Amino acid sequence: xxxxxxxxxxxxxxxxxxxxxxxxxxxxxxxxxxxxxxxxxxxxxxxxxxxxxxxxxxxxxxxxxxxxxxxxxxxxxxxxxxxxxxxxxxxxxxxxxxxxxxxxxxxxxxxxxxxxxxxxxxxxxxxxxxxxxxxxxxxxxxxxxxxxxxxxxxxxxxxxxxxxxxxxxxxxxxxxxxxxxxxxxxxxxxxxxxxxxxxxxxxxxxxxxxxxxxxxxxxxxxxxxxxxxxxxxxxxxxxxxxxxxxxxxxxxxxxxxxxxxxxxxxxxxxxxxxxxxxxxxxxxxxxxxxxxxxxxxxxxxxxxxxxxxxxxxxxxxxxxxxxxxxxxxxxxxxxxxxxxxxxxxxxxxxxxxxxxxxxxxxxxxxxxxxxxxxxxxxxxxxxxxxxxxxxxxxxxxxxxxxxxxxxxxxxxxxxxxxxxxxxxxxxxxxxxxxxxxxxxxxxxxxxxxxxxxxxxxxxxxxxxxxxxxxxxxxxxxxxxxxxxxxxxxxxxxxxxxxxxxxxxxx
Amino acid sequence: xxxxxxxxxxxxxxxxxxxxxxxxxxxxxxxxxxxxxxxxxxxxxxxxxxxxxxxxxxxxxxxxxxxxxxxxxxxxxxxxxxxxxxxxxxxxxxxxxxxxxxxxxxxxxxxxxxxxxxxxxxxxxxxxxxxxxxxxxxxxxxxxxxxxxxxxxxxxxxxxxxxxxxxxxxxxxxxxxxxxxxxxxxxxxxxxxxxxxxxxxxxxxxxxxxxxxxxxxxxxxxxxxxxxxxxxxxxxxxxxxxxxxxxxxxxxxxxxxxxxxxxxxxxxxxxxxxxxxx
Numbered sequence: 001x002x003x004x005x006x007x008x009x010x011x012x013x014x015x016x017x018x019x020x021x022x023x024x025x026x027x028x029x030x031x032x033x034x035x036x037x038x039x040x041x042x043x044x045x046x047x048x049x050x051x052x053x054x055x056x057x058x059x060x061x062x063x064x065x066x067x068x069x070x071x072x073x074x075x076x077x078x079x080x081x082x083x084x085x086x087x088x089x090x091x092x093x094x095x096x097x098x099x100x101x102x103x104x105x106x107x108x109x110x111x112x113x114x115x116x117x118x119x120x121x122x123x124x125x126x127x128x129x130x131x132x133x134x135x136x137x138x139x140x141x142x143x144x145x146x147x148x149x150x151x152x153x154x155x156x157x158x159x160x161x162x163x164x165x166x167x168x169x170x171x172x173x174x175x176x177x178x179x180x181x182x183x184x185x186x187x188x189x190x191x192x193x194x195x196x197x198x199x200x201x202x203x204x205x206x207x208x209x210x211x212x213x214x215x216x217x218x219x220x221x222x223x224x225x226x227x228x229x230x231x232x233x234x235x236x237x238x239x240x241x242x243x244x245x246x247x248x249x250x251x252x253x254x255x256x257x258x259x260x261x262x263x264x265x266x267x268x269x270x271x272x273x274x275x276x277x278x279x280x281x282x283x284x285x286x287x288x289x290x291x292x293x294x295x296x297x298x299x300x301x302x303x304x305x306x307x308x309x310x311x312x313x314x315x316x317x318x319x320x321x322x323x324x325x326x327x328x329x330x331x332x333x334x335x336x337x338x339x340x341x342x343x344x345x346x347x348x349x350x351x352x353x354x355x356x357x358x359x360x361x362x363x364x365x366x367x368x369x370x371x372x373x374x375x376x377x378x379x380x381x382x383x384x385x386x387x388x389x390x391x392x393x394x395x396x397x398x399x400x401x402x403x404x405x406x407x408x409x410x411x412x413x414x415x416x417x418x419x420x421x422x423x424x425x426x427x428x429x430x431x432x433x434x435x436x437x438x439x440x441x442x443x444x445x446x447x448x449x450x451x452x453x454x455x456x457x458x459x460x461x462x463x464x465x466x467x468x469x470x471x472x473x474x475x476x477x478x479x480x481x482x483x484x485x486x487x488x489x490x491x492x493x494x495x496x497x498x499x500x501x502x503x504x505x506x
Numbered sequence: 507x508x509x510x511x512x513x514x515x516x517x518x519x520x521x522x523x524x525x526x527x528x529x530x531x532x533x534x535x536x537x538x539x540x541x542x543x544x545x546x547x548x549x550x551x552x553x554x555x556x557x558x559x560x561x562x563x564x565x566x567x568x569x570x571x572x573x574x575x576x577x578x579x580x581x582x583x584x585x586x587x588x589x590x591x592x593x594x595x596x597x598x599x600x601x602x603x604x605x606x607x608x609x610x611x612x613x614x615x616x617x618x619x620x621x622x623x624x625x626x627x628x629x630x631x632x633x634x635x636x637x638x639x640x641x642x643x644x645x646x647x648x649x650x651x652x653x654x655x656x657x658x659x660x661x662x663x664x665x666x667x668x669x670x671x672x673x674x675x676x677x678x679x680x681x682x683x684x685x686x687x688x689x690x691x692x693x694x695x696x697x698x699x700x701x702x703x704x705x706x707x708x709x710x711x712x713x714x715x716x717x718x719x720x721x722x723x724x725x726x727x728x729x730x731x732x733x734x735x736x737x738x739x740x741x742x743x744x745x746x747x748x749x750x751x752x753x754x755x756x757x758x759x760x761x762x763x764x765x766x767x768x769x770x771x772x773x774x775x776x777x778x779x780x781x782x783x784x
Contacts, residue, residue, distance in 0.1 A: 212697065212748075212749065213690060213693050213694075213697070215579055215690065218687040218688035218689065218692075218693060219688070219693075219741075219744065219745050219748060220697075220745055220748035220749050221748075222748075223748075314645055314646055315645045315646035315647060316645050316646075316647060317647070319645070353644070353645050354644045354645060356643045356644055358628070360588070361588075361589065366587060367587065367687075368579060369579045369584040369689045369690065370576075370578070370579060370584075370585065371553075371562065371576060371584070371585025371586060371587060372585075372586075372587035372588050372589065372590075373553065373588060373628070374560075374576055374585075375555070375559070375560050375576065375643040376643055376644070377643075377644055377645065379645060422733070424619050424686070425619065425620060425621060426621075427587065427589075427590070427619075427621070428589050428621065429621070430620075430621040
């Protein structure tokens with residue numbers, strides 16, 4: 001556990017991130033000191049803190065220390081030597097940062113099971129000993145997600161997609177490969193995505209309380225195949241799995257290459273672990289430790305453990321990340337660097353809740369009865385208290401994957417989607433769409449879902465650059481710069497930095 | 507394509523206008539127009555950047571019509587979308603102009619599904635403002651307990667289930683022109699119906715899909731896409747099943763008969779009728 005003192009060289013690292021904006025945010029300097037390898041058998045403490053470029057992140061096991069020997073989340077269960085923890089690292093907010101991936105490549109000379117051919121390389125067909133064959137993972141933190149095409153309905157029946165899909169550009173070679181490609185014997189689409197944090201899961205799995213109305217579809221919520229209860233539909237970028245259990249089965253078969261689905265006992269142990277572990281940033285290298293008296297009540301892992309899921313935070317009484325008032329500068333108060341940083345966080349929190357801009361041409365936000373455009377704030381979309389997700393199922397197309405709004409992403413595949421004449425088109429792009437990742441549409445086969453991604457939680461952002469499902473924002477500044485361009489927010493440099501500082505403490 | 511097809515059908519309707527009207531294909535007798543005071547048109551929506559909230563207008567033949575303001579999903583007015591034309595079906599009100607537009611009230615607005623990038627106008631406030639809006643552009647002021655409250659208030663009790671006597675119930679779920687999306691209020695009708703089915707133990711639920719036609723102020727007729735009646739019925743049936751209604755109790759039908767539009771109540775005919783017989 002890196003329990004280094006606040007400040008010191010850290011401040012330098014944070015400044016470097018803010019100013020130089022390197023390709024990938026600087027990691028904790030040398031390597032990945034807190035890397036958790038599968039099968040280590042260590043005991044995971046009830047509470048541990050880990051260094052990251054912006055300060056520290058705390059991970060809290062509310063049921064006490066976890067004996068990880070033999071625990072299915074921490075044990076290699078399949079052919080490739082990986083465990084869940086390989087890609088869901090405590091030090092990285094239960095995701096994994098590109099910086100730590102690079103460090104592991106250097107430390108293990110590419111032998112870490114992280115780099116397994118199946119999805120830790122650009123394509124399993126490539127020579128695995130070459131760095132270039134793992135460039136998407138190393139340079140952008142992206143794993144290959146391969147889904148059968150066409151998709152099936154949730155009950156396994158066949159589904160007739162609204163569109164056909166062609167490969168326009170294939171830098172990894174995988175979508176045109178004779179074994180793994182779209183025209184292979186087992187046709188599949190390969191897209192490349194960041195791991196989502198497997199933590200704070202009560203917030204991910206609680207369905208919206210507006211009794212069963214899924215505003216994104218105008219239909220009832222989907223149900224848990226096992227219990228019949230409504231589910232949140234907030235898991236995975238494309239919402240393809242409905243519960244933590246079905247997600248774990250999917251993860252086992254794909255990432256871990258298990259020969260058979262995980263056993264009921266293994267699934268229960270995984271879900272039990274995931275539902276008691278909480279994480280959030282707990283200290284800023286400039287602004288100090290949050291646990292100090294009077295810290296904003298919404299910060300820190302304990303706040304995550306104590307908070308209630310399902311609260312709509314798009315209002316000033318229950319703001320999304322609660323109140324930051326205690327950090328608001330007061331006349332005669334301190335004026336040191338820490339106070340200045342905290343003041344910037346407060347401004348960022350204010351901007352997040354109140355800075356209005358035209359939210360436009362975003363499928364599943366502007367199409368759910370709100371109109372296009374709507375003049376609102378970040379918290380209109382990111383409205384769920386504690387996580388900044390959407391209390392409704394959070395898939396929307398904010399343009400991160402589709403042309404012409406996506407950042408230039410020459411390293412990613414590009415698909416051409418052509419919608420059937422008798423289907424509803426994409427609401428803002430029409431019937432021919434160029435996309436790097438069809439997102440939700442890979443699950444539903446619907447044109448109006450092309451490019452839609454279920455938003456991720458905001459906690460532990462500091463520990464897991466890069467951002468967005470496709471890793472297109474190399475750091476928090478790049479994320480804000482994307483929004484500034486996409487929605488013509490006309491932010492000043494100071495406002496951008498305030499946003500970054502605010503996000504860095506979550 | 508849908509829009510194109512609609513346009514073609516409209517053209518067809520025009521061509522047929524000289525021929526005697528056949529019942530059931532949505533063609534009114536030649537020369538029929540909506541009654542005075544009705545404004546039914548397809549035009550570009552326009553949004554104006556007014557304080558406290560933006561207001562929505564629609565442009566038709568060089569004139570602006572006021573149709574409503576920005577609000578929340580649970581509001582009854584659902585604004586249209588730039589990059590789409592809108593079908594506006596309204597009554598000209600005697601109220602003074604709002605936001606620079608002739609007030610249409612009541613008004614029904616549909617988003618034409620096909621993209622039309624020509625509709626893309628945001629007007630400056632030009633001195634107009636909207637006062638007393640239920641909600642501004644920023645966060646809502648609605649009160650709630652903080653999540654960190656150790657003693658959260660108990661959740662509001664669910665509404666009591668429907669009570670006997672259980673009479674047959676006949677309700678309509680409406681859709682926007684050429685639309686298949688159920689908004690919050692229409693979903694609520696389906697949800698209430700599901701609750702009624704559960705409480706009454708009804709074993710027979712008839713679902714009847716319809717598509718419609720609209721008589722425009724210029725005398726043309728817009729007819730909804732063929733096949734939509736069936737898709738709507740299937741959608742409502744799927745929603746009822748999703749809400750726990752036994753699939754075996756559902757009788758799903760669709761009517762391809764298009765009632766002759768009158769320019770007044772045309773929006774009511776784009777519907778799914780649900781008849782519950784306890």
